[in-house]
Amino acid sequence: MSHSSQKEPSGQGNSLSVIRRSRMRLLVCFLTFPVYAWAITALLNQGNDITLYMILYMIIYAVFGINASVKRCPSCGEQFFVRKYFLNPFTSSCQHCGLSYHSESQ
Numbered sequence: 001m002s003h004s005s006q007k008e009p010s011g012q013g014n015s016l017s018v019i020r021r022s023r024m025r026l027l028v029c030f031l032t033f034p035v036y037a038w039a040i041t042a043l044l045n046q047g048n049d050i051t052l053y054m055i056l057y058m059i060i061y062a063v064f065g066i067n068a069s070v071k072r073c074p075s076c077g078e079q080f081f082v083r084k085y086f087l088n089p090f091t092s093s094c095q096h097c098g099l100s101y102h103s104e105s106q
């Protein structure tokens, strides 16, 4: 029995990886926009009704956006990606205390 120990304080690392994943989803959404625009154009050219696809895409955006914006920093408890009213999906550190979510990656 070497050091089986008490539980490590893994709570912080855990929520940081949750934060990282929610940001990844939002970024994927951003990055796939050209694909979406291309698909919509193709559908339009074939005379399809794209209203449903537009709404679906907006819902996906809203869900991922809200999902990211409600994430709380495990260090300071503030909204990780939100400074004032603006969601910043390109940041890799807390908008309030500067905690980086890369700090748990090793």
Ligand SMILES: [Zn+2]
Pocket: 073, 074, 075, 076, 077, 078, 094, 095, 096, 097, 098, 099
């Ligand atoms: Zn913070």
